[in-house]
Structure formats: C-alpha cells, structure tokens
Amino acid sequence: MPELRKTPMLDQLLDGPFPSFVKEIKKGAEKNDACNDLLGQLELSYEEKITHWKHGGIVGVTGYGGGVIGRYSDVPDKFPGLTEFHTMRINQPAGWFYKTDRLRKLLDIWEKRGSGLTNFHGATGDIILLGTHTDQLQAVTDDLAREGWDLGGSGSDLRTPSACVGPGRCEWACIDTLDIVDTLTRRYQNELHRPMWPYKFKIKIAGCANDGVASKARADFSIIGTWKDNIQINRTEVVNYVNAGFDIIGQVVDKCPTKCISYNPVTKSLSIDNSNCVRCHNCINKMPKALRQGKITGATILIGGHAPILQSAFMSWVIVPFMEMKPPYDEVSELLEKIWEWWDENGKMRERVGELIYRLGMRSFLQATGLPAVPQMVLHPRTNPFYFWSKEEVNQ
Amino acid sequence: MVKTDFGPPKYLDMMSDLCKRNYGKWKYHEVLDTGTLVHVAESGEKLYTVRAATPRLMHVDTLRAFCDLADKYCGGFFRFTSRHSIEFLVEDEANIEPLKAELHAMGYTPGGVGNTISNMLHTQGWIHCHTPAIDASGIVKSVMDEVFEYYKEAKLPARLRLALACCLNMCGAVHCSDVAIVGVHRVPPKVDDEKISKMCEIPNVVAACPTRAIRPEPAKKSVVVNEERCMYCGNCYTMCPAMPIFDPKNDGAAIFVGGKVSDARHPAMFSKLAVPYIPNEPPRWPTLVKTVRLLIDVYAKDAKEGERYGEWINRIGWEKFFKVTGLPFTDKHIDDYIFSVPTFRSTATFKW
Amino acid sequence: MPFIEVNGKQLEVDEDGFIQDPEQWNEDVARYLAKTEQVEELTEEHWKIVNYLHDYFKKYQIAPMVRKLCKDNGVDLKRIYELFPTGPAKGACKIAGLPKPTGCV
Numbered sequence: 014m015p016e017l018r019k020t021p022m023l024d025q026l027l028d029g030p031f032p033s034f035v036k037e038i039k040k041g042a043e044k045n046d047a048c049n050d051l052l053g054q055l056e057l058s059y060e061e062k063i064t065h066w067k068h069g070g071i072v073g074v075t076g077y078g079g080g081v082i083g084r085y086s087d088v089p090d091k092f093p094g095l096t097e098f099h100t101m102r103i104n105q106p107a108g109w110f111y112k113t114d115r116l117r118k119l120l121d122i123w124e125k126r127g128s129g130l131t132n133f134h135g136a137t138g139d140i141i142l143l144g145t146h147t148d149q150l151q152a153v154t155d156d157l158a159r160e161g162w163d164l165g166g167s168g169s170d171l172r173t174p175s176a177c178v179g180p181g182r183c184e185w186a187c188i189d190t191l192d193i194v195d196t197l198t199r200r201y202q203n204e205l206h207r208p209m210w211p212y213k214f215k216i217k218i219a220g221c222a223n224d225g226v227a228s229k230a231r232a233d234f235s236i237i238g239t240w241k242d243n244i245q246i247n248r249t250e251v252v253n254y255v256n257a258g259f260d261i262i263g264q265v266v267d268k269c270p271t272k273c274i275s276y277n278p279v280t281k282s283l284s285i286d287n288s289n290c291v292r293c294h295n296c297i298n299k300m301p302k303a304l305r306q307g308k309i310t311g312a313t314i315l316i317g318g319h320a321p322i323l324q325s326a327f328m329s330w331v332i333v334p335f336m337e338m339k340p341p342y343d344e345v346s347e348l349l350e351k352i353w354e355w356w357d358e359n360g361k362m363r364e365r366v367g368e369l370i371y372r373l374g375m376r377s378f379l380q381a382t383g384l385p386a387v388p389q390m391v392l393h394p395r396t397n398p399f400y401f402w403s404k405e406e407v408n409q
Numbered sequence: 410m411v412k413t414d415f416g417p418p419k420y421l422d423m424m425s426d427l428c429k430r431n432y433g434k435w436k437y438h439e440v441l442d443t444g445t446l447v448h449v450a451e452s453g454e455k456l457y458t459v460r461a462a463t464p465r466l467m468h469v470d471t472l473r474a475f476c477d478l479a480d481k482y483c484g485g486f487f488r489f490t491s492r493h494s495i496e497f498l499v500e501d502e503a504n505i506e507p508l509k510a511e512l513h514a515m516g517y518t519p520g521g522v523g524n525t526i527s528n529m530l531h532t533q534g535w536i537h538c539h540t541p542a543i544d545a546s547g548i549v550k551s552v553m554d555e556v557f558e559y560y561k562e563a564k565l566p567a568r569l570r571l572a573l574a575c576c577l578n579m580c581g582a583v584h585c586s587d588v589a590i591v592g593v594h595r596v597p598p599k600v601d602d603e604k605i606s607k608m609c610e611i612p613n614v615v616a617a618c619p620t621r622a623i624r625p626e627p628a629k630k631s632v633v634v635n636e637e638r639c640m641y642c643g644n645c646y647t648m649c650p651a652m653p654i655f656d657p658k659n660d661g662a663a664i665f666v667g668g669k670v671s672d673a674r675h676p677a678m679f680s681k682l683a684v685p686y687i688p689n690e691p692p693r694w695p696t697l698v699k700t701v702r703l704l705i706d707v708y709a710k711d712a713k714e715g716e717r718y719g720e721w722i723n724r725i726g727w728e729k730f731f732k733v734t735g736l737p738f739t740d741k742h743i744d745d746y747i748f749s750v751p752t753f754r755s756t757a758t759f760k761w
Numbered sequence: 762m763p764f765i766e767v768n769g770k771q772l773e774v775d776e777d778g779f780i781q782d783p784e785q786w787n788e789d790v791a792r793y794l795a796k797t798e799q800v801e802e803l804t805e806e807h808w809k810i811v812n813y814l815h816d817y818f819k820k821y822q823i824a825p826m827v828r829k830l831c832k833d834n835g836v837d838l839k840r841i842y843e844l845f846p847t848g849p850a851k852g853a854c855k856i857a858g859l860p861k862p863t864g865c866v
Contacts, residue, residue: 022692026547029554030561032464032516034536034546040468051536058535058544059691062657066539068650071777071851071861075799076413078848084537085776097776100537107420109489113476115418120469120476129469133489136532136581143466143537158411161418168850169827178488180433181424182448182456182498189433191420202414207848209827209838222672226491229677230585230670264715268674295673299715301437320579322644323619325748328585328677357828362613607781608860610823648863 017042018053022060038130047128047144050094054086065092072099072147074154077206080164081150097146098128101153102139102165104198104205107191108178109134118160126153136231137215138175139165168208169363174198176218177225185297186220187238187310188338194218196342197349210353211360211369215318221306222294228318228329233366234349235315235329236338240307243287244296250303252281265296311337314348317367327367332382334389348382355381376401425486427454427500443563444519445505457499459508461517462528462553462560465493466536466546474515482508492528492570494521520561523568526705527560529553530572532580540647541575542592542660543689548573551693552590552701559705566712566721569705570669577642585668587718588704589680590697593663594641597622597634598654606630609649617648619746661688662697666704667719678719681727683734685741707734728760767793777851779861786815786858798852800845807844807856810834814857824850824859 017039026035038055041048054065070083080102086095103119119140123129128144135141145153154164165173174197177183179190197216198205204214217228220238228235255261261283266274273289274296276282283303285296297304314336315329336344356366359373370378379386421429431450438448446458463471475495479487482504487497495517499505509519521527529552532538534545552571559565572583575592583589605611614632615623622638623645625631632652634645643654664687668680683704687697711733712721722730731738744752762781764771767790773781778797780786791811795803803811813834817825827849831837838849845852850862 023547025692026550029550030518030557031462031550031553033550034464034466035550036516037464037466037468037471040470055535059547062660062689062691063655064535064539064541066537067776068539068646069861069863071779073847073851075846076842078842078850083777084539098537104417106418106423109491110420110423111479111487111489112423113479113485113487115423117473117476120472124469131467131469131472132465133463133467133472133493133495134465136530138491155411158413158415161415163413163415163417175491177491180435181420181428181488182435182458184435184437184448186433186435195417195420199416202416203838206414207838207842208850211826224670224672224677227582227585227670230668231582260714268715270674293673293676294671298673301439320574320582320584321577322579322642322647323617325746326579326582326584326679328679362616362823362826607783610860612821612823613863 015046015049018049018056020052020056023052023056041129044124044129046094047098048094048130050086050092051098051128051130051144054088054092054095057088057091070099072150074151074164077154077164078208079167079170079206080154082167084144095144098144099147099150101127101142101145101150102135102137102167102173103142103157104163104165104173105134105138105140105175107176107195107198108181109138110181115160119157119162122153122156122160126156137165137172138226139173164206166205166213169210169212170206170208170214171201171204171210172213172215173205174216174218175226177220179218179220183220184301185223185238185294185306187240187306188218188220188236188312189340190218190220190236190238192340193236193338193342193345196340197345200346201349204353210357212363212365214353214356214366216349222292223298229315230318230326230328231320232318232329233316234352235318236312236345237315239292239311239313239335241309241311241335242307244285244290244307245305246283246285247303247305248282251283251300254300254303255281259300261300264299268295269293270295311335314345316352317365317370319365319367323363323365324368324371327365327371329367331390332378332384334387348384351382374401423486423488425484425498425500427456428486428498430454431456440523442519443522443525443561444509446522455500455502457502457505459497459499459505459512459519460490460494460521461512461519462494462521463489463517464546464550465531478508478511478515481511490527492530494528518557518561524563524565525560526553526556526565526569526571528571530570530581530583530586532573532575534575538575538580540578540643542594542643542655543575543590543662544691545573545575547692548590548662548694548697551698555698555702556705559709565705565709566714567717569708569718571701577644578647584665584679585670585677586680587666587669588701589665589668590701591663591665593661593686594643594654594656595659595661595686596654596656597636597639597641598643598645598652600632600634601651601653602629602631603651605632605649605651608651614645614649614652617644619644657689661686662694663687664697664700664704667722669717669719671717674715675717675720675723680719682742683730683736685739704734726760765793775861777855777861779855780858783818783858783860790858791856794856794858798845798847798855800852800856803856804844810836810841810844810853811857814854814859818857818859824854824862
C-alpha cells in the first residue's frame with residue numbers, strides 16, 4: 014500500500030464539530046488505492062477549483078438500462094485508482110428503515126468489490142455506492158441480489174420512489190406511505206429499471222401537509238396525506254397545554270391561515286370551524302397531544318414538480334383533491350399509467366411532465382386523464398381571456 | 410445475472426416488533442431535546458428516537474460502527490431521515506444516555522430536532538460530479554461547523570432547512586429551502602468544434618438551452634453560442650462534453666433564501682435570490698460561511714417565534730430584508746426569465 | 762483514448778467503447794461492438810434495429826426516443842432487451858455507431 018496522499022487543504026476539514034467527510038475518505042484510503050487517489054484528486058480540485066471527472070459515462074449491468082452511473086477521472090495518469098470509479102444506486106427500504114444484519118451484508122459486499130465509500134443517501138433516496146470498476150458492476154449487482162438488494166433507477170425512467178417514515182413511527186401519517194411506496198416500486202420495476210420515457214419521473218409520498226420528503230418540490234407526482242372531516246380535539250390536553258404556559262393565541266389561533274380557530278380563555282377551550290380549515294397542520298404541529306387529524310383520510314395528488322432545468326423550478330400542483338388510498342392502490346396506478354401514456358406520446362426529449370402540461374395546457378392534460386376541472390387545482394382562475402373551445406362546444 | 414426486478418428489501422423486515430405492533434397506531438410525540446424524540450402509541454408503548462447528523466459520505470466502517478450501536482441499544486433497528494441524519498430507534502429509555510455517549514465518542518453529536526438546523530442536504534460536488542461549479546461536502550462541513558450551535562441547540566424561531574446544490578441541475582432540489590447555496594457559472598461555455606459532431610447530438614444541444622442561445626453551425630458541423638443570451642446554466646454541457654463551461658476564476662456560489670416545502674401556516678414557497686455570487690474559496694470558504702452565518706443570525710434575532718425564514722421576510726418585506734442584512738440589491742436580483750412579470754411590484758405600497 | 766481494431770483498421774473509442782468517428786462505422790464494426798455488448802451474433806432482427814438507428818441518426822443527428830424506436834420497428838421494449846441485453850442505449854445505440862447518450866442527470 015502506498016502511503017496516504019498529502020492533502021494539506023483537505024486536512025483543514027478534519028477538525029470541527031460537524032463530522033468530517035475527509036476522515037471518511039481517509040478510512041478508505043488506508044485500505045485501497047481508489048480512496049487514496051480520491052483524496053489526491055479532490056485535493057487537486059481544491060487547488061484548481063475545478064472538478065476532475067470526465068463528462069458522463071455509460072456503464073450498466075445485464076438486463077437493466079440504468080441504476081449505474083459511469084464515472085472516469087480526467088487525470089487517470091495522476092490517479093490510476095480513479096480510472097474507473099462508477100456509482101451504483103441501490104433501492105432503499107421504504108422509509109429508510111434498516112436492520113443491521115441485512116445492512117451489514119451490503120456493506121461487506123461493497124467493501125469487497127468497491128471503494129467502501131457510500132452515501133446515505135442520494136438525493137432521490139437511493140443508497141449510493143460510490144466508486145467501483147467496470148468489471149465489478151455485474152458482480153456487485155449479483156452479490157447484492159443474492160442478499161435481496163436491487164438497483165435503483167437512473168436515466169429517463171421511473172426514479173426510485175421514496176416516502177416519509179409514515180405509520181412506521183408517525184401519528185400524522187394519513188396514508189400508509191410505506192406500503193404505498195413499496196407497492197408502487199414493486200409494481201413498476203420495468204419502468205424503474207428500463208428507461209423508456211422522454212425524461213425522468215419521480216414519485217414521492219408524504220404522510221401529511223408537512224411534506225417531510227419535499228414531495229411537492231422534488232417529485233413529478235406528489236402524494237400528500239390529508240383528511241376530509243374534522244380535526245379531533247382533546248379538551249383536557251388543550252387545558253394542559255395552556256396551563257403549562259403555551260402561547261395558544263400567538264402560536265395557534267393567530268397563525269391559522271384562514272382564521273378558523275377560536276379560543277375561549279375562560280373555559281380554556283379551542284374550537285375549529287372545519288368548513289374553513291385548509292388542513293395546513295400548524296395547530297396539530299404545535300399541540301400534538303391535544304389535536305389530531307380527521308378520521309376520513311386519503312391523499313391529495315399533485316403533479317409537475319421539478320428542479321430549475323429547463324423552464325424554472327416548478328412545485329407540483331393539485332390534480333386530485335382527494336383520493337382514497339386503499340390497497341392495492343389501483344386508483345393511483347390507473348392515473349399514473351394514463352399520465353405516463355400521454356406524456357410518453359407527447360413529450361419532447363428531456364421534457365418533464367410538468368413542462369409538457371405547461372406547453373400543452375391543463376385542458377389537454379385533463380382530457381387525457383379524464384380528471385375533472387375543480388377550483389382546488391388553482392389559486393385563482395385565469396386573468397387573461399385567451400381560452401379555447403373545442404368544435405363540439407360551439408354552435409355549428 | 411442472478412435475479413432482476415425484485416425491488417427493495419421489505420420494510421416490515423426492517424422493523425422491530427414494537428414498531429410493527431404499533432404500526433399506524435401512534436398517538437402523539439414529544440420533543441425531549443434537540444436530539445431526542447419520543448413517540449407514544451395508542452397502546453402506551455413508547456419509541457424513542459435519537460437523531461444525529463451524518464456527513465452523508467461515509468465509509469462502510471462508519472456504517473458498521475452505527476450498526477454496532479444499533480445492535481447494542483436498539484435491537485438492531487435504526488433508520489435514516491431524508492436529510493442524511495441517522496435515527497436510532499430506542500425502546501428502552503435507559504439506553505438513551507449511553508447511546509448518546511458512544512455517539513459523542515464517535516464524533517457524532519445528537520441534534521437537529523425541533524427549532525434547529527437539521528442537516529445540510531447536499532450532493533456530490535468535486536468528489537464525484539462532472540458538472541459542479543462548487544464543491545459540496547467541503548462547503549457543508551465549513552458551514553455546519555460555523556452554525557453548529559443552531560444544530561445542537563434550539564435557538565431559532567422555527568426550523569431552518571439548509572441545502573446545497575453544486576450546480577443548477579440541483580440534484581438535491583434546493584429550490585424550496587430556508588437557506589440554499591447553489592453553484593453557478595458566470596461565463597458562457599467554450600465550443601470544441603472538432604469534437605462536438607463526434608460526441609454530441611446537436612439538435613439536443615440546441616434544444617437544451619433555456620434562453621435559445623445556441624444555434625447550429627452546419628458549415629462547421631458545430632454550434633454557435635450567442636453570448637449575450639447565454640446565462641451560463643450549463644445545461645448544454647450536461648448534454649454535450651464538447652461544451653465545457655467551467656471557469657475556476659468565475660465559478661462560485663449563489664445564496665437563495667425563504668423557501669419551504671411544508672404547508673403549515675403559509676403554503677410552500679420557492680427560495681429567492683439573496684446573494685448572486687461568492688467565489689470559491691477552498692478549503693473552508695470563509696466569505697460564503699460568513700454570509701450564511703449573517704443570514705441566519707439576523708433571522709434568529711429578528712423573527713418572531715414560529716416564523717419560518719420566508720414567513721419572516723413576508724412579514725417585514727423584502728425591502729427591510731436587504732436593509733437588515735446589509736446585502737446589496739442589484740439588477741441580478743430582478744427576474745428576467747419567462748415568469749418574471751408576476752414578481753414585479755405593481756403597487757405604490759412599499760416600505761422605504 | 763483507447764482503440765479497437767476491426768479488419769486491420771484502428772478505430773478510436775471512448776472509455777465506454779463508443780466509436781468516436783461515426784464515419785468509420787460499417788457492418789464489421791457493428792459485429793465487433795455487438796460482442797462487447799453480449800450479442801454474440803447479429804440476426805436479421807438485430808440488423809433491422811441497428812440499421813434503423815444508424816439511418817435515423819444520419820438523418821436527424823439524434824438517437825430516436827425509445828417509444829419511437831419501438832413503434833417504428835414493431836417491437837416492444839422487452840424484445841429489445843432480449844435482443845440487446847444491455848439495453849437500447851448502451852447496447853443497440855453503441856452497436857449502431859451512435860454517440861454516447863448523456864448520463865445521470
């Protein structure tokens with residue numbers, strides 16, 4: 014083993030209260046050349062203020078069209094350990110729950126066949142195995158498959174769906190986020206492993222309006238848990254909060270966006286005009302022992318979220334105000350498949366579904382999916398008079 | 410090929426019996442301190458969570474050490490959050506303190522629960538990405554070291570989501586964060602006429618440009634960039650290795666503020682531009698760190714309890730925001746892309 | 762840049778094995794590349810798709826989208842993976858001499 018590369022700049026990131034990633038790479042560098050060379054190349058990047066990874070790289074495993082991202086150093090003579098340093102995405106268990114014996118198997122395989130460096134997790138949600146050679150990719154995939162770990166998505170496919178912790182731990186899960194994400198992931202394995210669409214498609218599932226997985230910001234198709242009926246109030250607990258000094262007026266009543274909460278300081282009781290509640294979750298957030306969601310639960314479905322490329326970032330917008338989410342979630346699947354079909358047929362290369370709707374219009378989208386137009390879809394109706402009529406709608 | 414298309418491990422296999430017994434039957438939770446939560450089920454059973462931020466990039470030995478802790482204190486069960494923090498799922502209350510002590514010994518500090526900074530969402534940067542304008546992990550380390558007190562202690566009016574994207578592809582989708590750092594380029598790409606026809610699909614390169622700054626140059630079997638129209642997003646380079654856009658003298662970071670994904674009180678909002686450009690200053694990015702610190706300190710001091718960053722700015726107004734932070738407001742701050750007009754102020758009611 | 766040799770001629774390829782000069786592509790090159798993508802022999806069914814891709818690229822300077830590829834050739838994606846185990850992008854497009862498709866983003 015050659016000695017550790019000298020990294021005076023990176024070494025300045027070893028100390029400090031936040032855990033050091035440089036320490037992590039050094040752990041690997043003591044065991045293999047790839048990590049040692051990674052230290053060296055990263056130090057060079059720090060000196061030159063530029064990346065040293067070549068553009069793209071397309072590698073893969075048999076039968077799949079994605080799940081592996083090719084990476085090659087652009088200075089392999091200096092850092093031969095990084096000549097090939099590909100990334101593998103591994104589909105995480107729903108809600109990122111782990112049992113040590115299962116995870117240890119994955120770690121052992123990775124240490125044997127790769128750099129030993131990982132990301133927990135990638136931004137989409139997969140486990141990232143960072144850095145291995147082309148000739149190890151199939152072996153890693155096969156070894157992991159024997160232990161029940163499958164690759165995640167990449168390219169113009171269904172990217173690995175993700176979900177919040179949901180009913181695994183959280184009292185605010187209006188829907189079984191874990192079962193939904195698990196079901197959809199298994200149902201759409203072909204779409205996940207074999208890119209076939211204009212561009213990527215992301216599904217993220219949040220159990221409540223707090224949107225802990227940033228579904229509205231990051232997913233083309235957002236499933237957000239909600240309820241239809243009344244917030245449940247535990248009167249005793251309300252009194253307990255007040256007696257403990259909680260500022261119920263300042264933090265709950267005054268912050269209600271529709272001013273539908275009233276508080277009687279004499280009786281120390283809270284009442285909610287549910288017909289005017291928009292279920293923003295603030296009051297429940299602030300008083301989890303006293304307030305609970307309604308009992309008739311389901312999901313709001315939104316579409317169109319994505320990052321700035323190409324036409325500015327979009328947040329997804331409402332297309333189905335309320336969908337019952339009963340296993341096996343056929344209603345969601347029916348909708349997804351209609352959307353995919355319309356998007357695949359009409360989408361330009363690298364056009365996200367939100368951008369396609371922007372280009373062709375919600376009218377076209379609603380026709381394709383059979384969804385009704387409802388006021389919940391918009392903040393307000395259009396302000397311009399440039400709307401279309403079909404031939405059937407006008408007098409002949 | 411062993412088997413394919415079988416999907417992830419079943420999550421129920423990754424859950425303790427207590428979790429499975431109380432699945433979907435949780436009653437309420439309490440924040441015990443900035444690193445500890447307890448969830449109480451309807452049955453009365455309790456599940457404690459000890460959360461700690463990780464650097465996202467970790468060697469398998471570190472994961473193994475976490476597994477050892479989980480085996481010792483959690484029956485082997487733990488999870489990760491969507492923002493790179495580990496959560497140990499503890500059933501015996503007596504295990505909490507010893508677990509925390511061992512985490513500290515490992516160099517990990519519990520935190521990020523409640524009105525804190527939880528962890529800084531980020532991606533690959535110079536460690537593995539081919540399109541970054543800035544590094545990721547180095548900036549995250551530098552910033553988190555600086556603002557660590559806000560991670561460890563509940564000193565903020567509300568939670569603050571910090572995020573970083575090393576280029577405009579925004580693989581971490583930081584466009585709805587309280588404070589987001591985004592890598593930006595500032596000069597147009599250079600076209601390699603020799604290589605482009607061999608390496609790139611020219612119609613896709615032309616179509617990749619958000620401002621239509623690229624047109625084909627059939628005589629040279631290449632493309633030409635209208636430099637006046639180019640706003641250096643780098644999407645052409647994403648499509649085509651023959652159009653590199655890196656410039657170490659000019660690449661750097663922008664800071665956007667005021668976004669959120671939660672709908673509580675106010676619906677989710679995009680982050681808005683606060684600082685157009687800070688140069689790369691590896692290894693610890695002092696100017697960037699100082700600016701982020703300033704942005705957080707001003708908010709911590711001025712905002713009212715329960716106000717997220719964006720809600721605070723909504724209340725005081727952007728005019729006041731630039732005043733209290735002392736940040737310059739420039740022509741760069743004013744939108745000139747396709748959704749610009751609705752962002753202009755069509756009223757004479759503003760603060761001085 | 763690495764090289765491959767086909768019929769005594771040297772062709773430059775990138776690290777993923779995609780040929781760098783589309784002008785140099787011919788059927789022998791395709792046969793050579795096919796072996797690198799787990800296609801031992803190019804049958805008539807293979808050639809239909811390979812020639813389609815090559816011609817499409819020549820005409821439009823881009824690779825066709827998957828949907829179009831399937832529709833125009835009367836095959837479904839499943840069949841494509843049976844013919845080209847490494848898929849339409851890495852497998853079929855490489856064999857047909859197209860440039861490397863863009864990657865992860």
